[in-house]
Amino acid sequence: MTGKRIVIVTGGTLGEWFVEEIKEGDVLVGSDRGALSLIEYGFQPYISMGDFDSVTEEERDQIRASSHTFIDCDPIYKDLTDTEMAFEWALAQDPSHIILLGALGSRFDHSLANIHLLRKGLSLGIACTIIDASNEIILINMPTHIRRGSYTHVSLLPLSMEVTGITLHGFQYPLRQATLQIGQSLGISNVLLEQEGLIELETGLLLVIQSKD
Structure with missing residues (x-):
């Protein structure tokens, strides 16, 4: 296998x-x-x-x-x-x-x-x-490219207590060196502007949830 x-x-x-x-x-x-x-x-x-x-x-x-x-x-x-x-x-x-x-x-x-x-x-x-x-879910701990495909929204949620150094490229709502902690909704319902975007991060585990309404 x-x-x-x-x-x-x-x-x-x-x-x-x-x-x-x-x-x-x-x-x-x-x-x-x-x-x-x-x-x-x-x-x-x-x-x-x-x-x-x-x-x-x-x-x-x-x-x-x-x-x-x-x-x-x-x-x-x-x-x-x-x-x-x-x-x-x-x-x-x-x-x-x-x-x-x-x-x-x-x-x-x-x-x-x-x-x-x-x-x-x-x-x-x-x-x-x-x-x-309606959804595609991955977990990342390093810079990752994602493709829009048929999905309209991208949400970012920490699976560790916090995720640091989050920088987004190609998204409607940019983040730069941001920190997300469990309990925050800052990363919900972002939008890719092009067919591909880049999510950078420094530490932590980040759920990337692509969704369509």
Whole structure:
């Protein structure tokens, strides 16, 4: 798996939009009900894993039969969420990029925990992105170029207690050597003026959330 892109489809909010995010050559990982979503849209998961407490016995059997590899675990006596299990497996494959689909949804606790997973990828130097129908989320700790694409807004939120030395290039609302602390909304709803912008920073962990209304 070294150097390949791994796409994890998990059990949050999904729809037809997620199919467009899957590219030829991607290694597909189904996490709990996300595995069923992959199969329903005609994909074969390379590996499906989780406790599968959100599917029926028939659906579990379907997932098992349709996956290259199937790993299940006890839903009570486990320490990791299904998504974190899949994410840990993906990190161990030394991929070029991990994409998380279905990682955001009605369970805010799971959504927030999944956003925190980005820190693990960053610490290992593996690019990780969470995507849903309206948002694309990355975590950075060094100068990073971002492309506008179909997104209308860019928000910056610290994941560490503070992020220092933030300078923005190509944005409607500029920052220069700014510091953002947890609890501030200064970085919300900026706009890229061109197709590409640059975010510089000196210290800290910064969430970059691109959104469309």
